Amino acid sequence: SQTIHQWPATLVQPVGSPLSLECTVEGTSNPNLYWYRQAAGRGLQLLFYSVGIGQISSEVPQNLSASRPQDRQFILSSKKLLLSDSGFYLCAWGTYEQYFGPGTRLTVT
Amino acid sequence: GENVEQHPSTLSVQEGDSAVIKCTYSDSASNYFPWYKQELGKRPQLIIDIRSNVGEKKDQRIAVTLNKTAKHFSLHITETQPEDSAVYFCAVDTGTASKLTFGTGTRLQVTL
Numbered sequence: 001s002q003t004i005h006q007w008p009a010t011l012v013q014p015v016g017s018p019l020s021l022e023c024t025v026e027g028t029s030n031p032n033l034y035w036y037r038q039a040a041g042r043g044l045q046l047l048f049y050s051v052g053i054g055q056i057s058s059e060v061p062q063n064l065s066a067s068r069p070q071d072r073q074f075i076l077s078s079k080k081l082l083l084s085d086s087g088f089y090l091c092a093w094g095t096y097e098q099y100f101g102p103g104t105r106l107t108v109t
Numbered sequence: 110g111e112n113v114e115q116h117p118s119t120l121s122v123q124e125g126d127s128a129v130i131k132c133t134y135s136d137s138a139s140n141y142f143p144w145y146k147q148e149l150g151k152r153p154q155l156i157i158d159i160r161s162n163v164g165e166k167k168d169q170r171i172a173v174t175l176n177k178t179a180k181h182f183s184l185h186i187t188e189t190q191p192e193d194s195a196v197y198f199c200a201v202d203t204g205t206a207s208k209l210t211f212g213t214g215t216r217l218q219v220t221l
Binding site for chain 1: 141143152153154155158198202206207208209210211212213214
């Protein structure tokens with residue numbers, strides 16, 4: 001069966017610091033991968049998606065970037081965090097049906 | 110792009126009653142419509158979905174109906190229980206890389 005992992009689970013970072021969140025999927029090959037952000041009490045905003053290694057599409061212009069160095073690995077990064085980057089970051093995989101990872105709760109102070 | 114509207118934003122029902130949440134969408138080419146349940150502090154979980162060649166799908170106490178002509182679909186929960194309390198999101202596929210556009214969510218509270 002397929003499993004999706006995200007780490008870390010929680011993170012507190014100061015403004016201006018870098019960020020790296022990792023997502024890995026097991027039990028499937030060549031999945032579509034997605035990064036979402038959810039602000040407190042809000043909906044799901046798609047940030048990036050990838051249909052293959054090295055292929056990244058951005059949905060929202062911002063100070064975040066994504067990379068897919070391996071088939072089942074998806075990384076979300078930032079060089080300098082802003083207060084507005086705080087939120088619940090969710091990785092998802094799938095084709096049609098999307099399945100979410102456990103998420104990373106990021107607080108930028 | 111796709112626009113998805115979800116109503117109501119909050120819904121309170123008594124245990125045992127039914128709950129209905131409705132979503133409308135704009136792109137007539139959309140053909141996949143999932144529903145997710147998100148409990149507080151947890152990840153969204155896919156609870157039921159429907160494709161455009163089907164008008165209704167049922168799974169125990171939950172069902173989804175689709176009206177492609179009117180471009181709306183609804184989630185129906187019967188015999189609600191306290192554990193049904195959560196935020197429910199509808200979504201619509203955009204046809205590109207299976208991307209989903211999500212509704213704004215409905216907070217369902219089931220009271221005893």
